[in-house]
Amino acid sequence: MVINNPVIYAVNPQTLAADWPGGFWWHWVLFALVTIIVVILMVMGYIYIARRQIGRMQSRVGPNRTGPFGLLQPIADVLKVLLKESITPDAVDRPVYWLAPIVGLVPVFVVFAVMPFTDGGMLANLNVGILYVVAISSISTIGMFMAGWGSSNKYSLISAMRVVAAVVSYEFPVLLSIASILLLSGSLSLNDIVLAQDIPFILLQPLSFIIFFIAGLAEISRAPFDLLEADQEIVAGFHIEYSGIKFALFYLVEYGEAFLLSCLITTIFLAGWRGPILPEWLWFILKSLIVWFVMVWLWATMPRVRIDQLMALAWKFLLPLAIINLIVTAIQVLTLPQDSLWIMIPVNFAITAVLILFWSKKFFKLGWGRVEV
């Protein structure tokens, strides 16, 4: 490990714990705070980018009045939401209702502890990093279910049930696509996954990338899988009874998860912080912004799916393809020599195209052909 890199020197506790005044905990508090601030700032940037980009894609301008180029718009949004009256309906289950936004929010921040913003520039270089991410980020679903249940509103309960159903269904394709990546990287640590990507895994594992991207979008219920929130049709999903600061927390969860997903895609498939010339953290941020651009692009383009289509896509399309991809990757890793991984690029692209065409032609029928797509 390069010791003269100041970021590593500061962030990696193993290199510097003893020198810190007051001991070890001080270090954790400071860098946890830095991570949280970075996440919040990025979330604000994401909100701004999403609004401007969707505006331009709909031939509008988007927010451009608050500050230069409307850059202060997210701050204005936050202030507006914070100043709103916080209404608590009479029939709510109070402890659950009050706890839900926090249970939803905390995992999103906690997950960023293992995100390598630079080489080793992470709060904790866990050797089970990706497992930790998957496990912890699922907890925020409990917060959403608590919100849906606690607000004693049948519609929010329906939405919460659908959130849980979507997350449970899409966890399988996500995990299986990650598993095929782990076969290549040989480590669960996110930093080691980045280090293993001399060729970005998006080239070696295109099918895995597609599955992870789609399933990730569905898990964080972003468009086109945002039928749980569906701004245009229903007001909101599980957080319909929330207002004021509690609503702001759910909003933060929503975009924090989007940031998390784009960071994960950057780390796992786009070679994370690796890149020429520019500093490492800038490469990481740039790549995650590109991923977010694509996500918003899809948001502006795709029609929303129904709940049965959501479920069918997970179980009948993504899951079988992910299993096949895992088996194929395992065979490739066993048979191919270690230094000629590039052979996987054309082979896997061909396999991806054939599998998607074949599967959508032969096996995947929404509602068994009842519904014309």
Next chain:
Amino acid sequence: MKFERYGLGMAKGLSVTLRYFFRSPSVTQYPEQRLHTSRRIRGNELVWDRQKCTGCCTCAKSCPQGVIEIVTSTNMVNNKYEVEKYRVDTGYCIQCGLCVESCPYGALFFSNAYECSKYRRSELIQDKEDMMLESGKKQPSGYFYPEIAAELPRQTLLVEKIIEED
């Protein structure tokens, strides 16, 4: 084999949004940017040419709403009617244009103003000083007067803005 079902349809949709992303937005930032209105707009005010008006009251008679109030007196020296009072309650005006069309001397025009919101109904009543063509504050629109219309700038269309930038 119809590839629309296997991703080509999505690609087409994505290309549309991407094209929109790179072209000029078709909205106008209103208070800063203003579009030229239609040259024959029936604006919210009337413009009155004092020189041409003979006080014949044809406009008042033709008005279906009866919002034009005109009082004249005879001027024996010049041998003509003197318009003493000319008031239009634009709050009741329906912009039908009959007064403009009926004027036998071409002394009445629509103005091309469209920002005429007021806080009180009483402010909507125009007196003859407000409507005077000579004051220069009022710009007559080309409604019913093609020769005026020919001199006005062409209407800006948002479609043209997109085509120009493309």
